[in-house]
Amino acid sequence: MDLKPRFTLEVFAGGMVVLSALLAILVGLLEPRLLWVLIPLAALVALAVLLLARRMRRGLARVLQCESFENSQAQLSLGALALPVALLSGKTLVWYNTPFRQRILADEDRLLAPVGKVLCGLDLHQCGEPAGQVLEHEGRKYNIFASATAGREALTVLYLVDETDLRQRAAEYEATRPAYMIIEIDAYAEQLAELKDSEKARVLEGINRVLETYIGRTTGFLQRVSNARYIAVVEERHMKEMVAAKFDVLDKIRALEGEVNVTLSIGVGRGGDTLRQCEEMARQSLDMALGRGGDQAAVKTPEGFAFYGGVSRSVEKRSRVKSRIVAKALCDLIRQADSVLIMGHRMSDLDCVGAAIGVLRICKGLDAPAAIVVRREATLAQSVLEEFQAAGLGEDFISPEVALDGMTDNTLLLVVDTHIKGLLESGDVYRKCRQVAVIDHHRKAVGHIDNAVLFFHEPYASSTCELVSELLQYVEGQQFRPTSLEAEALLAGIMLDTRNFGIHTGVRTFEAAAYLRRMGAMTERVKLLFNSSLQEYTAKSNLVENADIYMGCAVSVSGELPPDMAVAVPQAANDLLTIQGVGASFVAVQQGSGVNISARSMGAVNVQVIMEQLGGGGHLTMAGAQLKDTTIDEAEKRIRQAIARYRQEQAEEEARSGKKR
Ligand SMILES: Nc1ncnc2c1ncn2[C@@H]1O[C@@H]2COP(=O)(O)O[C@H]3[C@@H](O)[C@H](n4cnc5c(N)ncnc54)O[C@@H]3COP(=O)(O)O[C@H]2[C@H]1O
Ligand SMILES: [Mn+2]
Structure with missing residues (x-):
């Protein structure tokens, strides 16, 4: 049956027609007079065969669809099933029940058609898996399951479960899950509280406007719950968009013009089982956002935290971070x-x-x-x-x-x-x-x-x-x-x-x-x-002794020290600061092929800025740098250049602000 049953049936019928035509011709040749009778007769027979073949197929389909197939219990039970069911031999449709005919075949007979033509993209192997295959057909989503008999002439039963409504609802459920947002104005108490009322109102009006537009685009709501705090609940579909846009509301708030630079911290709880759980997650997120310095959004999902914005902006973080x-x-x-x-x-x-x-x-x-x-x-x-x-x-x-x-x-x-x-x-x-x-x-x-x-x-x-x-x-x-x-x-x-x-x-x-x-x-x-050994002390004294004063800064350089003497370098820099007229100190020591620098000041000189010129960093009063592949002479030259440049910038700034420090 597996071998093209449709072909067999059609060839058989065609063969009979051709055979009778040949016979008619033969008889006609032998006895031409009979031709007048034979030709209409042959046409009649051909017509009858064709008609019969069609009727036979239709009758077969009806029989197989089984109102009368009493001795086959399996067919009976599948025939009455409300689910569309079809039987395949290999990949050929050999039987289907009425729901299949109505819903999948649009009330046409497609017996013996290849199943791939009827259900585009059907993968019988996947249908055999426990989860089945989800296929869209005529705008409806079916989950298709198959169970097959083994052997050469494999027979497969296909069950089609219409999950259109279920899936639509599931998608809608996911998309409408609530996400909870807590939005806080950073350092409200330090910044806004001290402004004049009119100015404060202006700043707040700007923030309100931006937030209202931001949340207004969604189906959610926004509520100001205290001076510095708003809450918002939005649907998951909109939260997805906000995350995809990396909470660009942060940039819009930062771009607001006004007396003060306002920034926001946002905590989001998303994907929790209940709204209360989302609220709890949002609070944890806000804590995280604030603990990381504010001006950013933190999103907590059951998988963990994700952060958006707030990276490496040079805006000074004013908020006193809560250690608790x-x-x-x-x-x-x-x-x-x-x-x-x-x-x-x-x-x-x-x-x-x-x-x-x-x-x-x-x-x-x-x-x-x-x-x-x-x-x-x-x-x-x-x-x-x-x-x-x-x-x-x-x-x-x-x-x-x-x-x-x-x-x-x-x-x-x-x-x-x-x-x-x-x-x-x-x-x-x-x-x-x-x-x-x-x-x-x-x-x-x-x-x-x-x-x-x-x-x-x-x-x-x-x-x-x-x-x-x-x-x-x-x-x-x-x-x-x-x-x-x-x-x-x-x-x-x-x-x-x-x-x-x-x-x-x-x-x-x-x-x-x-x-x-x-x-x-x-x-x-x-x-x-803090006590040092005699050797360390001697090394430190040598460094102090070798120092030069350059533009109000003490600079001392030295060749390589023994490895355990490293502490002498920062200590010498500290000691040099105690000399009168020295605003900053720089001690540079060769180490391998590079040079290590310790810089110190009492606050009047920003050594961090100077060390940053050399690729280092640190603090206003205590900084350092490590130069790679540099000789000590070159390092000294670069330190002096950096000091000169700093002094020049300092002078320019003082000229601009019109006052001496
Ligand atoms: N490439 C770079 N990029 C960014 N920052 C850089 C940097 N290179 C250095 N810094 C920063 O500059 C500061 C000063 O480093 P320094 O080694 O001179 O000075 C260090 C250290 O050598 C010195 N020190 C350690 N033990 C000491 C002791 N017993 N007596 C005196 N000073 C000591 O105390 C200082 C502690 O400074 P702190 O760790 O807070 O901060 C360091 C370091 O974090
Ligand atoms: Mn340190």
């Missing part, structure tokens, strides 16, 4: 991770190791497996590392190689005291970690980590240790109380970056120090951590 919120977010991240690695910058110093020790305390309090990644052979915090080793805590510090070995897909990397990829202790560890969080106080620079789920960046803090001390105060519980040793490491970090509370100190710096003192930090023991 960050502490909570940080704890959540640590809890979700298999293990935690804490890592600072290359040539780690007391601030970065101290901060790492503080963060490790939080991990320990949460019972999360955690370690600090540090190269003990290249560090400026040897004193702290030795003390912890002596206290039996050496295992908390591991090398990048060990860290790489013990890592899983779900390891969280906490970067402290830097946010620049190129300065990390180990780039490999960073690249292998999927989840990264950053805690830093350096001014945002190029090459910053851009995939952090949490970016706690406070350029106004004195040190990373100050930030971590604040975080420690916001996690509640006895288990988060730092030991006196840990408190001393944190205090050492603050003292390093403030040069013993000499510069860059704010109210919060002293509050953090007071907290650490309460936790048992002893200043006299902290001071010991």
Whole structure:
């Protein structure tokens, strides 16, 4: 039956016709007179055969469709089924029931037609899978299932389930799921609250207008719930568009003209099971957006967070970031991770190791497996590392190689005291970690980590240790109380970056120090951590002695120092500042084929800007740079050029503002 049954039937009928025609011709040749009778007779027979063949096929179809097929129970049961059902032999349609004829064949008989012509794109193999094949036919969507008998003359039963309505509803359901948005005006209290009422109204009018248009395009609604806050609920189909456009409303708000630069932070909860769940997710997202510095949108779905906007804009972040919120977010991240690695910058110093020790305390309090990644052979915090080793805590510090070995897909990397990829202790560890969080106080620079789920960046803090001390105060519980040793490491970090509370100190710096003192930090023991060896001291004195004064800046250069003398460089730069008439100091030392530079100031000179000219960075008062493939003479020339250029720009700026600093 498999071998073209249609062909067989037609050939048989045709063959009979041809045969009778031949016979008629033969008889006609033998007896021409009979021709007059034979020709009409042959035509009659041919007509009868054709008619019969047609009737036969129709009759066959009717029989197969089975009103009278009593002895076949299977056919009977399929015939009465409300679903369209068809029977195939190979790929040929050999039987179908009435619903199939009506809905798929448009009430025509297509028996023995190839099924591919009737249902375009049908894939019998896929129909045999448990999920079946979804096919569109005449504007309706069918899920088609097949079950086949094995063997050469394979028979297949096709069941067509009309899922048009179901699928339409499912798509509509997905598209109308609510997404919850919380929109907050950044630093409202600091900025807008102090404006004149008329000006404030103007700024708010601008914001309202932009937001109303933005939400007005959707089927959702917008509601201002407090001075600085709006909520909005929009349908998933519109949320999709907003995400695709990367929340361009942020740009529109930033472009508003006015006395102050307003920016927004947006938290979105999307894809939750309930509206309440979405609201909760939106709140977490807003916390994230604010914790990363604002001026951005954070979207939380059950899969995790995604962030839009807010990257590397040079607008200064004015909002005082809430440490409490960050502490909570940080704890959540640590809890979700298999293990935690804490890592600072290359040539780690007391601030970065101290901060790492503080963060490790939080991990320990949460019972999360955690370690600090540090190269003990290249560090400026040897004193702290030795003390912890002596206290039996050496295992908390591991090398990048060990860290790489013990890592899983779900390891969280906490970067402290830097946010620049190129300065990390180990780039490999960073690249292998999927989840990264950053805690830093350096001014945002190029090459910053851009995939952090949490970016706690406070350029106004004195040190990373100050930030971590604040975080420690916001996690509640006895288990988060730092030991006196840990408190001393944190205090050492603050003292390093403030040069013993000499510069860059704010109210919060002293509050953090007071907290650490309460936790048992002893200043006299902290001071010991800064003591240097006689060799280091001599190296430092030599550097100080060799300094030149150039345009009010002390510049000292030197050939290569022994590797363990590295700390003499920043210390010499610090000491040079104590000389009268020196506004900034620059100490450059050959290291391998490159040159390392430490720059310091008391605040009147912005050494960060000068070091940025050389590809470095840091802070207003404390910065550095690493020059590659440079001789020390060339480095000195470039430092002097950078100073000259800075002085010139300074003079121009003073001329413009018409006042002397
Ligand atoms: N290419 C680049 N791009 C962007 N930023 C760059 C950079 N190169 C350096 N910086 C930043 O400049 C700051 C100064 O670095 P520096 O090595 O002179 O000075 C370091 C360090 O050498 C120095 N230090 C460490 N131990 C010390 C000790 N026992 N006594 C005195 N100073 C110490 O304290 C300073 C701590 O500074 P901090 O980590 O906050 O910030 C650093 C660093 O993050
Ligand atoms: Mn540091």
